[in-house]
Amino acid sequence: MAKTVILGVIGSDAHVVGITILEQALSAAGFDVVNLGVQTSQEDFITAARDADAEAVLISSLYGHAEQDCQGFRERLDEAGLDIVTYIGGNLAVGQDDFEETRRRFRELGFDRVFDSETDPEDAIAALRQDLQIATTEAERHRVEG
Amino acid sequence: MAKTVILGVIGSDAHVVGITILEQALSAAGFDVVNLGVQTSQEDFITAARDADAEAVLISSLYGHAEQDCQGFRERLDEAGLDIVTYIGGNLAVGQDDFEETRRRFRELGFDRVFDSETDPEDAIAALRQDLQIATTEAERHRVEG
Amino acid sequence: MLRDEPIPGEQLRRIDEEIRGNWPTGQAVDFEEAIAFHESLPASKRFADVLEAAEKPLLQPRAGVPRLDDQIDLLEHLQNAGQADLLPTTIDSYTRDNEYEKAQQGLDDARADGEDTLNGFPAVNHGVDGCRELIEALDAPIEVRHGTPDARLLASITFAGGFQSFEGGPISYNIPYTKEHDLEETIRHWQFVDRLAGAYTERGVRINREPFGPLTGTLVPPCIAIAVMVIEGMLAVTQGVRSITLGYGQVGNLVQDVAALHALRSLGEEYLGDDVAVTTVFHEWMGGFPPDEARANGVIGLGGMTAAVAQPDKVITKSPQEFQGVPTKEANAAGLRTTRQLVDMVIEQNVQLVGVDRELNLIQKASRELIEEVLALGDGDVAQGTLAAFDSGALDVPFAPSDSAKGDVLPARDDDGRIRIFEFADLALSDDVKEIHRNRLDSRADTEGRDQTFRMVADDVDAISDGKLIGRPQGGD
Amino acid sequence: MLRDEPIPGEQLRRIDEEIRGNWPTGQAVDFEEAIAFHESLPASKRFADVLEAAEKPLLQPRAGVPRLDDQIDLLEHLQNAGQADLLPTTIDSYTRDNEYEKAQQGLDDARADGEDTLNGFPAVNHGVDGCRELIEALDAPIEVRHGTPDARLLASITFAGGFQSFEGGPISYNIPYTKEHDLEETIRHWQFVDRLAGAYTERGVRINREPFGPLTGTLVPPCIAIAVMVIEGMLAVTQGVRSITLGYGQVGNLVQDVAALHALRSLGEEYLGDDVAVTTVFHEWMGGFPPDEARANGVIGLGGMTAAVAQPDKVITKSPQEFQGVPTKEANAAGLRTTRQLVDMVIEQNVQLVGVDRELNLIQKASRELIEEVLALGDGDVAQGTLAAFDSGALDVPFAPSDSAKGDVLPARDDDGRIRIFEFADLALSDDVKEIHRNRLDSRADTEGRDQTFRMVADDVDAISDGKLIGRPQGGD
Structure with missing residues (x-):
């Protein structure tokens, strides 16, 4: 059965391009995608994850304020009893910090994986397959690694 | 018989376009033209005027230093016994002064006519015809005035 | 049920009174007096006439600041140093969200300490008289450019204020701009705007309407942009609009941009009918700009080149500072002049492209x-x-x-x-x-x-x- | 009598010794040692190879200042901030008139108080070692650009100094530049330059030669420019040159410029023969520029556009400060990037023009x-x-x-x-x-x-x- 993932741009960020491409790529890869679109609050992510019985929440942020927008998100998921995979990706800090430092900070906020804005949709899909233990066909594995 | 006119760019000025167009226009209008080209000294103008038994000397200057280059020119012509029509035209002063003031200064230097850089070749030809008392055909007069 | 039918006169008046009650400046609008003001304007400020009579593409920038005196200075600069043929007045974001109170606060702040917290000209707050002062101060016609899903009050005040051109439409100012506005409601709101423009038109004051062609500004396939333009045009014509400028945003491929502008014009003329004056506007590249003025000038150069070949009626220019957001007035004027130089050098060449x-x-x-x-x-x-x-x-x-x-x-x-x-x-x-x-x-x-x-x-x-x-x-x- | 025949080896050596006696730095030239120096250079500095192998037009600015350290800084800026593919070294006017003494005075002044009275790099005065320091400091190949009717000593020193490309020719550096130089004498002088380039070529160091295509830079009919280019090419080939870049200056009409560049290439290949590598260089507009950087960027934009359509092997770029004379290094780099943006956006479109x-x-x-x-x-x-x-x-x-x-x-x-x-x-x-x-x-x-x-x-x-x-x-x- 197809796994359901929640997708959205957090905070007051209105960058729609990345998430649109990701939605299409996830759908094409066989996921059930709930795309919450831009300007999505923490509440909306949590409600949607619970309502859809989702297995993962993928958050996008491109305007540099992700750290504020994501404060306490993991804790609220835990309060809601949602033991769910969480990814975040995009331009996660204003200015160009060392990305490893950014990754560390967002791991501390509780995200399972942290991606930069250069990430291919295929990389996120490969990660989801691994984390959600979905079998990959040979052909797909080849494409993902290519 | 065709009247001979001397043409040249005075001083160390190397602007060749205006004088090239003027040479062609004068030739086409039936004058015998001696074009001394760019970077012509006062001596060269005087020698050429005497050698060619010219009726007019037309001096061009576009680099803004005409007043220095022309100091004493009329006096030298007089010394050489050359009672000859002299015109000057171009960008005669650095910066954009009032042209009437510029005209006055060059008239004082002894030039019979002073033209700005927007002058049509046809205007100079019409002036020469008048000053050298050359008859104009009806057709030509029409073109000059057009 | 929503239908593509003219709003009846009585309903128009009722809505008009209602929305003019939303903010104090709405009360100053008087239709008959507004017609008289428009009739008092010289021919050189009649937007539709100027645009439709042009023999080569007219250039128009984007520009809006909160204070009236600053807006006049800015537009004078674009008119004189930029040689803009048509002028804009870009409206601030609060007004776009119908938050006139916040816009007023921003305007008060700007007046008090000169600091611009608003990103445009709050025309509703300036009111009819403020708009007219602007119209009277400039020589060229001025268009209202905004991004407002519910632009009814804005239209009411700016039309009465002497503006004769108004950008936007129910699809083009909703779908690319907002998340939650209902499309049916937005169409109703724009039927009002178009009907109001139609009411002026019937009295001889042709208000030019300009659907926003670039949509999301991001690799929009020409067929989608053109379909939206023609649909918004049809909706406007139903309400009595008779001067329509259909828009298209540069995609950067010369052949496709030229073909799309030609297709836009011919489909516009076909679907909107003979009694409507259809013109086209070409927006220089609306996507992401290089973070470098020199490279940005290259993008603008391609825009000017395309305009010279396609010959739209109007070009909305970009500035070399596009990457950093709102440009200085000098950079805005520079974008105009770079475009002008290219258009003027190339237009007489009658360039024809294979394909x-x-x-x-x-x-x-x-x-x-x-x-x-x-x-x-x-x-x-x-x-x-x-x-x-x-x-x-x-x-x-x-x-x-x-x-x-x-x-x-x-x-x-x-x-x-x-x-x-x-x-x-x-x-x-x-x-x-x-x-x-x-x-x-x-x-x-x-x-x-x-x-x-x-x-x-x-x-x-x-x-x-x-x-x-x-x-x-x-x-x- | 002047004939189009190779200068015999002995005569070459005699002239070479004679002209190297004209200025002290001439003594440092040693042909065998120079060959060894060229052979030590990496492939990325072999001008002819880099140019001839390029898959799209390479960009090159003009630039020259008197001091060696300043010239290195300037070229580094154009290479890094301007992303120039090929670099120039423009020679000063005194050197063009063979007035090495005056050039030395200017160089001494520049070294003493930093004031630049020279309008270029006096390569003869810098001598072989100075030239080599420059060649070694930069990553890209560097060409000597000048305007010298009698460039024999300049060629002797710069070839030995590691330059592998040399602009000019007997017609193109005489007729448009000077009043009184005798054409026969100038042809003899360039036969020497070309023969020297041929001598290096025979030893495997292919010196690229580039006749100056724009001539007077003022509305030159393409047929005249092309005829001069082919003639100068033929004269050079006789002396053993095997890498020739024929030039052409933009006239501003897209169709004519594209056609002229194609004609230049095909006639060059036809007349210069199969054993010569013929490439083309397109000069952005060499006539008068608008006295306004914004408009100048429009002119440069048309140049980049033309280059993208015509696809010459090389483009000499202009800067937005062209009107005021020598540009700042920032403006020079900006002209490169504006051109680059246009070329890169348009070249993949395969634009074909009717006519x-x-x-x-x-x-x-x-x-x-x-x-x-x-x-x-x-x-x-x-x-x-x-x-x-x-x-x-x-x-x-x-x-x-x-x-x-x-x-x-x-x-x-x-x-x-x-x-x-x-x-x-x-x-x-x-x-x-x-x-x-x-x-x-x-x-x-x-x-x-x-x-x-x-x-x-x-x-x-x-x-x-x-x-x-x-x-x-x-x-x-």
């Missing part, structure tokens, strides 16, 4: 399929058809944040850099058209030695700001 | 007539033919200050802005060609409602700096 006709036919066929599907879905009613088409995805806009559009369509560039459709979703295009798009994208995939992939889409979005047209794989990948 | 073939045929026919007349006048000897042709006016350059050319030919733009010949004088063109030129100018005269007049020529010279391509009569006239 325009073929691309024009493809764009026209696809645009017509979308328009006809909208009409069919509404049983001939374009308003109902629009709702149904966006609901089903038969009509869709790529990268639209709005919940009112599916946003499932994805574009990508082909091997020549022309925008094709990579993901059609439910878009109402024929198999013929789809096959051409797929084949063209296959050619690109072959060239790049990769499958058609979502990565192409992402690469293409960033390509021009990275200095190329097509997002080819880089050496490192 | 290029017809214009190409016309240019080829006219160019061939001029070249064949030169060969005929010299009874097959191109050197003798060149002297005879310039003497009679069978070959002529408009607006040439030189006494060695008639300077009787006058160009004007036709109704599409293409350069035609208004006054042929004694130019060796057939009646067929002349009739086409006259007809095209008649069309323009009809459009403008005036006779073909000298005023057109004057108006056209100033048109681009005034913001247009064609010098149409203004309203006031």
Whole structure:
């Protein structure tokens, strides 16, 4: 059965391009995608994850304020009893910090994986397959690694 | 018989376009033209005027230093016994002064006519015809005035 | 039920009174007195006449600051140093959200300490008299440019204030701009705006209306932009608008841009009828700009070149400071002059490009399929058809944040850099058209030695700001 | 008598020793040691190889300052901030006049107080070691660009100094640059330069030679520029040059510029033979620039656009500060990036223009007539033919200050802005060609409602700096 993932741009960020491409790529890869679109609050992510019985929440942020927008998100998921995979990706800090430092900070906020804005949709899909233990066909594995 | 006119760019000025167009226009209008080209000294103008038994000397200057280059020119012509029509035209002063003031200064230097850089070749030809008392055909007069 | 029918006179008056009650300055609007003011304006300020009589593309920038005196200074600079033919007044974001109170606070702050917290000119707060002072201060006609889904009060005040051109439309100022505005409601709101423009038009004051062609500004396939333009045009004509400027945003491929502008004009004339003056406006590149003024000037240069070949009636120019947001007035004027130099050098050359006709036919066929599907879905009613088409995805806009559009369509560039459709979703295009798009994208995939992939889409979005047209794989990948 | 024949080895050595005695730094030149130095350079600094292997147009600016450290800084900026593919070193005016003493004084002043009274890099005074330091400091290949009628010592020192490309030629660095240099003597001097380049070439160090295509930079008809390029190419090949870059200066009409660059390449390949690598260089507009950086960027944009369509091997870029003379290094780099952005956005579009073939045929026919007349006048000897042709006016350059050319030919733009010949004088063109030129100018005269007049020529010279391509009569006239 197809796994359901929640997708959205957090905070007051209105960058729609990345998430649109990701939605299409996830759908094409066989996921059930709930795309919450831009300007999505923490509440909306949590409600949607619970309502859809989702297995993962993928958050996008491109305007540099992700750290504020994501404060306490993991804790609220835990309060809601949602033991769910969480990814975040995009331009996660204003200015160009060392990305490893950014990754560390967002791991501390509780995200399972942290991606930069250069990430291919295929990389996120490969990660989801691994984390959600979905079998990959040979052909797909080849494409993902290519 | 065709009247001979001397043409040249005075001083160390190397602007060749205006004088090239003027040479062609004068030739086409039936004058015998001696074009001394760019970077012509006062001596060269005087020698050429005497050698060619010219009726007019037309001096061009576009680099803004005409007043220095022309100091004493009329006096030298007089010394050489050359009672000859002299015109000057171009960008005669650095910066954009009032042209009437510029005209006055060059008239004082002894030039019979002073033209700005927007002058049509046809205007100079019409002036020469008048000053050298050359008859104009009806057709030509029409073109000059057009 | 929403229908594409003229708002009856009585209903128009009722809505007008209601919305004018939303903010104090609304009370100053008096239609008869406004007609008299428009009639007092010289011919050189009659927007529609000036635009429609032009012999070559007129240039117009974008510009708006909160204070009236500053706005006058800014527009004078663009008129004099920039040699703009037509002037803009860009409205602030609070007004776009109908938050007139916040706009007033921003205007008060700007007046008090000169600090601009507003990102445009709050025309509602300036009111009828403020608008007229602006109109009177400048020599050229001025257009209201904004991005307001519910622009009824803005239209009421700016029309009375002497503006004779008004950008926007129910699709083009909703789908690309907002997340939650209901499309049906937005169409109703724009029917009012168009009906008001129609009321002026009937009295001899032709208000020019300009649907916003670039939509999301991000690789929008020409057929989608053109379909939206024609639909918004039809909705406006129903309400009595008689001067319509259809818009199109540069995609950067010269042949496709020229073909699209020609297709836009011919389909506009075909669908909007003989009693409507249809003109076109070309927006210089609306996507991401290079973070470098020199490279930005290259992008603007291509825009000017395209305008010289396609010869739209109007060009909205960009500035070399586009990357950093709102430009200085000097940079804004520079963008105008760079464009002007290119247009003036190239327009007399009568440049003809090989392949325009073929691309024009493809764009026209696809645009017509979308328009006809909208009409069919509404049983001939374009308003109902629009709702149904966006609901089903038969009509869709790529990268639209709005919940009112599916946003499932994805574009990508082909091997020549022309925008094709990579993901059609439910878009109402024929198999013929789809096959051409797929084949063209296959050619690109072959060239790049990769499958058609979502990565192409992402690469293409960033390509021009990275200095190329097509997002080819880089050496490192 | 001057003949188009290789300078014999012994004579080469004798002249070489003689001219190297003209200035102390000449003594440091040692041919064998120079070959070894060139062989030590990495492949990325082999000018001819880099240029000939390029897959798209390489960009090169102009730049030269007196001091070595400053020149290194300047070129590093153009290489890094400007992303120049090929670098220049522009030589100062004193060196162009062989006044090495004055150049030395200027260099000493620059070193003493940092003031630049020289307008370029005095390579002769810097000597072999100074040149090598420059070559070693930069990553890209560097060309010597100058304007020197007698460039023998400059060539001797810069070749030994590691430069592998050298601009100029006996016609192109005489006729447009000087008044009194004798053409026969200048050809002899360039036979030496070319023979020296040939000597290096025979040892595997291919010195690239680049005749200066724009000539007077003022509305030069393409057939004249192309004829001069092919003639200078033939003279160089005789002396053993095997890498030749033929030049052409933008006239601003897209179709004509594209056609001319294609004609230049095909005639170059035809006349220079199979064992010569022929490449082309396109100079962005060399005439008067608008006195406004924004408008200048428009002119540069058209240059980049033309380069993207015509695809020459190399482009010499202009800067937005062209009007005021030598640009800052930032403006110079900006001109490079504006050009780069346009080339990179447009080149993949494979833009094809209607009418290029017809214009190409016309240019080829006219160019061939001029070249064949030169060969005929010299009874097959191109050197003798060149002297005879310039003497009679069978070959002529408009607006040439030189006494060695008639300077009787006058160009004007036709109704599409293409350069035609208004006054042929004694130019060796057939009646067929002349009739086409006259007809095209008649069309323009009809459009403008005036006779073909000298005023057109004057108006056209100033048109681009005034913001247009064609010098149409203004309203006031």
